[in-house]
Every structure is written in structure tokens, then in C-alpha cells.
Amino acid sequence: MPRTRSDCAPARTSRIALTLLLAALMAACASPASYTEPITKFQKASTIVIESARLEYGAANTYERNAIIDRLASRKQRLGLPDISGPDHEAIGPNDLRARMLALDALAKHGEFLLALASNDASKRSKESAIKLGDSLGRLSESLKTTADSEFKVRASNFGKIAGSAVDFAIQTKITEALNQAIEISDASVSALIRQIRRDMENIYERRRSILSEARVLAINAYNEEVAQPNANSDRIEKAATRVKQTTFAFEKLQLLVGVGPGLDAMTDAHLQLVVYARSTKSPQQLSDLIDAVDVFVARAVIISEAIKAIDRPSKE
Amino acid sequence: MFEFSDHSELVAIIGDVLTDLDYLRTNTTLSPERKQDLDELRDRLDAAQLKLVRDDFEADTAAIQTATQEVKGANEKIRKTIERVDKFASNIETVAKIVSIVERLVGIADGF
Numbered sequence: 001m002p003r004t005r006s007d008c009a010p011a012r013t014s015r016i017a018l019t020l021l022l023a024a025l026m027a028a029c030a031s032p033a034s035y036t037e038p039i040t041k042f043q044k045a046s047t048i049v050i051e052s053a054r055l056e057y058g059a060a061n062t063y064e065r066n067a068i069i070d071r072l073a074s075r076k077q078r079l080g081l082p083d084i085s086g087p088d089h090e091a092i093g094p095n096d097l098r099a100r101m102l103a104l105d106a107l108a109k110h111g112e113f114l115l116a117l118a119s120n121d122a123s124k125r126s127k128e129s130a131i132k133l134g135d136s137l138g139r140l141s142e143s144l145k146t147t148a149d150s151e152f153k154v155r156a157s158n159f160g161k162i163a164g165s166a167v168d169f170a171i172q173t174k175i176t177e178a179l180n181q182a183i184e185i186s187d188a189s190v191s192a193l194i195r196q197i198r199r200d201m202e203n204i205y206e207r208r209r210s211i212l213s214e215a216r217v218l219a220i221n222a223y224n225e226e227v228a229q230p231n232a233n234s235d236r237i238e239k240a241a242t243r244v245k246q247t248t249f250a251f252e253k254l255q256l257l258v259g260v261g262p263g264l265d266a267m268t269d270a271h272l273q274l275v276v277y278a279r280s281t282k283s284p285q286q287l288s289d290l291i292d293a294v295d296v297f298v299a300r301a302v303i304i305s306e307a308i309k310a311i312d313r314p315s316k317e
Numbered sequence: 318m319f320e321f322s323d324h325s326e327l328v329a330i331i332g333d334v335l336t337d338l339d340y341l342r343t344n345t346t347l348s349p350e351r352k353q354d355l356d357e358l359r360d361r362l363d364a365a366q367l368k369l370v371r372d373d374f375e376a377d378t379a380a381i382q383t384a385t386q387e388v389k390g391a392n393e394k395i396r397k398t399i400e401r402v403d404k405f406a407s408n409i410e411t412v413a414k415i416v417s418i419v420e421r422l423v424g425i426a427d428g429f
Contacts, residue, residue, distance in 0.1 A: 217339045
């Protein structure tokens with residue numbers, strides 16, 4: 001007996017419902033490719049912040065050394081290498097500097113690792129990220145052996161220990177345990193470690209302010225010496241006046257510009273967003289929110305990087 | 318262990334004192350001897366600030382907080398009278414006190 005239209009209706013309704021349900025389920029899970037975007041952007045922004053911090057750290061000792069040379073020159077005092085080298089004349093020692101750079105690298109790798117664990121193909125993605133983070137933590141751990149006992153060392157070691165166990169879980173494909181551990185690190189250690197590096201940046205800013213302040217005095221003294229000469233030379237006075245303008249401008253400009261601190265704040269915020277996402281049901285909307293948050297991190301990192309380049313650019317006048 | 322804010326605040330306040338001291342150092346009526354005294358105070362405070370920055374300085378919170386409050390109070394006193402020539406000598410005395418407080422805190426042996 002042929003089927004009537006009414007016989008087929010319930011079966012068709014079931015098929016439509018099933019199709020809709022499958023479509024809804026598929027929509028609820030982001031495709032593996034969609035995780036590539038936030039991971040890539042997070043890497044990019046982290047790299048910018050780390051490079052900005054490296055610039056700040058790297059310039060700190062140069063500023064200190066140049067300040068000593070300028071000071072001795074203004075007093076017409078002799079100069080020897082012991083006057084400008086060694087720990088007493090550095091804002092940060094080479095071992096401490098290396099450890100901080102490695103800590104920043106490990107923090108960036110941890111962010112990528114967390115995101116890989118939260119992705120829907122975590123077992124595949126997270127192993128690669130875990131290996132990268134493990135390498136980075138190994139270098140950090142070696143480096144910490146050469147640094148003096150300090151708050152930084154305590155915080156970096158704590159971070160390394162917990163991150164190391166998350167890496168172990170991921171390599172054993174224990175994704176849930178690894179994710180929980182990675183979230184715990186972010187809650188307990190990541191913010192504290194970034195805050196420590198931020199404090200370094202604030203201190204380096206203060207040293208630069210003090211150095212630029214003194215540079216004004218040296219320039220003014222040099223100017224006053226020129227005008228006090230019995231046969232004052234106009235060219236030399238003009239040159240000295242230009243130096244006064246340059247140093248006062250550099251001092252004022254420093255106070256108007258931002259350092260890498262806000263970049264580190266942006267990195268902390270991005271890490272917090274990663275944690276929020278990792279704890280969420282990971283719907284497409286939540287992934288979209290995460291992408292927006294990572295976009296904000298990229299934008300802030302780029303602005304701050306430009307500001308830091310401006311600080312280091314010599315003034316023209 | 319100290320709080321970050323205490324340490325950073327102290328480094329920043331020392332920076333304020335150094336810039337105030339620089340203002341005083343450009344006074345054109347200074348005698349060479351007076352100028353030398355100011356240069357020496359400046360060098361010492363600068364060295365103490367650098368030491369505070371370089372060493373991940375450990376001191377108990379109370380010592381940092383006390384020093385911060387003392388330096389802050391002394392610097393406010395300087396700021397109020399920094400442009401008054403008749404207060405020049407007392408301002409220099411205050412700077413010397415600040416240098417002494419900070420050197421004691423960072424453990425620079427000689428003191429003032």
C-alpha cells in the first residue's frame with residue numbers, strides 16, 4: 001500500500017529536527033582552524049611586549065653608563081673602565097636580565113599552551129605547545145640558578161614548578177588535568193610574575209627620569225660656563241643653549257610617554273581572558289569574545305611599542 | 318617581604334627629591350663649595366636609588382614604609398619652599414637628612 005503524505009510527515013519532521021540538532025551542535029563547537037587566529041595573535045602581541053621590555057631593560061644600563069661619563073666629563077675628572085663597568089654601575093645585571101627575558105618568553109608560551117588546551121582538538125595541539133613551553137621552562141630554570149635570591153626568583157620558580165607539571169600532564173595527553181593546572185598557574189603565578197616585571201619597568205623609568213634630570217643640570221652648567229668666559233664665543237654659547245633645549249625636552253617628553261608597563265598590563269588582561277575562555281563552555285560567542293580580547297591585546301601592544309621607540313629616539317633639537 | 322607598592326613608591330619619591338635637588342643645583346648664586354656639597358649629596362642619593370633598583374631589595378615592610386613616609390614628608394617640606402632663597406640652607410639640610418635615611422635603608426655603610 002502506497003504511503004500517504006500524512007504517513008511520511010512524522011518521519012520528515014524527525015529528520016528535520018535531527019538535522020537542526022546536528023547543525024546546532026556543529027555551531028556550538030568552533031572548528032580547529034578558528035583557534036589558529038587567537039593563538040597567532042596572542043603570539044604576535046606577546047612578542048611585541050617582550051621586545052619592548054627587552055629594549056627597556058637593554059637601554060637601562062646604557063643610560064647608567066652614559067650618565068657617569070657625562071658627569072665625570074662635566075667635572076673634568078679622569079675616567080677609567082672601573083668607573084663605568086661592573087655591578088655598581090648597572091641597573092640590572094646580565095644574569096638577572098637574561099632570567100627576566102626567559103621568564104617573559106615562558107609566560108608567552110604558557111598563554112599559547114593554555115589556548116591550545118582549551119581548543120577542541122587539544123590532544124593534538126597541546127602536545128606541541130607543551131614541548132615548546134617545556135623547553136622554555138628548562139632555559140628559565142637553568143638561568144635562575146645564576147641569579148641571586150630575590151622576589152623575582154621566588155615568583156619565577158613558583159611559576160616554573162606549576163607550569164612544569166601542566167606540561168607533564170599534556171605530554172601524557174591528560175588534557176583535563178593539564179588544563180586545570182594551566183588555569184591554576186594563571187590564577188596564582190602569572191599575574192604575580194608579570195607584576196614583578198612591571199615593577200622593574202617602573203624602577204627603570206625612575207632611573208631614567210633621574211638621569212635625564214641631571215643631564216639638564218649638566219647642560220645648564222655648561223651653558224653658564226660658556227657665557228661666563230671673558231671672550232664668550234657665540235657659536236659655543238649657541239651650541240650649549242641647544243644642549244639645554246635638548247635635555248629639558250627629553251626630560252619633559254619622558255614624563256609624557258608611556259613605558260612598557262601598560263603592555264604588561266595588557267598581557268595580564270589577555271591571560272585573564274584566556275582563563276575565562278578556558279573555564280567557559282567554549283561556545284562560538286565565547287571564542288569570538290576571546291578573539292576580541294586578543295585583538296585588544298595586539299592593539300595595545302603595538303601602541304606601546306611605538307611609544308617606547310619614541311622614547312629611545314634622540315631628539316632633533 | 319615588602320609590598321611592591323612600597324618599594325616602587327620609595328624609588329619614585331627619591332626620584333622626586335633628585336629632581337628637586339637638581340633644581341637647587343642650578344641656582345646661579347651658589348658658591349663653588351656649596352655647589353660641590355650639593356653635587357656630593359646628589360651623587361650619594363643617586364647611588365642609593367640605583368642600589369635600591371638593582372638589588373631586589375629586601376627589607377621588612379615596616380622599615381620601607383617608615384623610610385617612605387619620612388622621605389615623603391621631608392620632600393614635601395622642600396617642595397613648599399624650593400623657590401625661596403632664604404630657605405636654601407634649610408632645604409639643603411633636609412636633603413642631607415633624606416640621603417641619610419635612604420643610605421641607612423639600603424645599607425650603604427658610611428651614612429651621612
